């Protein structure tokens with residue numbers, strides 16, 4: 001029996017590449033596809049892959065219905081992604097949607113015992129304290145579809161968890177890596193969007209230029225691999241060939257290398273722990289000639305320090321960091337703030353959040369609220385608070 005896969009966010013970049021990976025294999029099949037607005041493409045995907053059910057935002061229901069092959073069920077509305085999972089009972093749920101929709105669908109997938117392939121890093125950054133304990137309790141495997149975390153997972157296969165000294169993820173340095181601090185702080189939207197190695201959406205490309213993407217990934221690694229902030233490092237590696245390294249206590253460092261191509265991490269998550277063939281040119285190290293590394297220092301270190309702080313703070317700090325960053329990136333793309341303000345504003349928001357939560361602590365209590373007391377409502381409140389903080393700037 002082929003592995004049955006649901007793709008939430010099938011019309012986005014990860015979703016489309018996942019369909020290409022699945023199409024090339026007989027042992028993988030699509031049982032459900034979900035999108036928000038791109039009903040035309042979703043209709044074409046349904047014709048090509050014949051899922052049992054599809055999800056779309058309510059206003060597109062009638063348009064999509066006409067584009068579907070006969071017998072395909074449509075679900076719409078707020079909980080459409082969750083209903084899609086309940087209706088099709090997939091083996092693997094690939095979540096490549098953004099925002100709160102991704103979180104509730106992730107929790108539904110856990111309830112149904114589906115293996116999770118997470119391409120939406122915000123799910124863990126904001127709600128790792130809810131998702132990971134729920135997955136563990138249900139015996140659900142959570143697999144990363146992020147190149148660095150896929151790399152970490154692959155490196156970790158060569159040793160035992162307690163033998164790991166350090167996990168290291170690489171950063172290309174982003175579009176502004178060769179500018180000095182002054183020039184980077186004043187970079188235009190166009191400069192910041194010109195990523196040298198990966199073609200991605202505008203939000204993540206800006207995150208790559210600020211290195212806030214690495215901050216999110218450090219928090220993601222903390223939750224996925226149960227590592228403290230002190231054991232997760234970032235190095236700048238402009239070629240984006242080494243995606244991650246794991247240093248073991250015997251002094252050996254394992255590295256995962258591949259051309260920058262998301263089909264590799266997608267295929268690994270969909271067929272973990274196996275390595276199905278993936279089309280594409282092999283890695284030609286002799287042709288590349290040189291791989292270089294440098295420490296993430298100065299302005300490149302600040303986002304990583306913020307991530308470590310959010311991990312140590314616990315509670316809703318990850319949600320604050322994520323929401324403040326989203327709002328600040330929007331403000332930059334909208335021409336309302338300079339590039340250099342993005343990280344400054346996130347830092348200020350985290351700082352004020354600490355002060356706010358400290359005030360809420362009962363007298364005599366020195367510890368922040370324990371992670372297990374964070375509710376979904378508290379996370380949503382923290383998210384809204386952080387956006388408001390940034391937008392009043």
Ligand code: MG
Pocket residue numbers: 146147148217
């Ligand atoms: Mg990544």
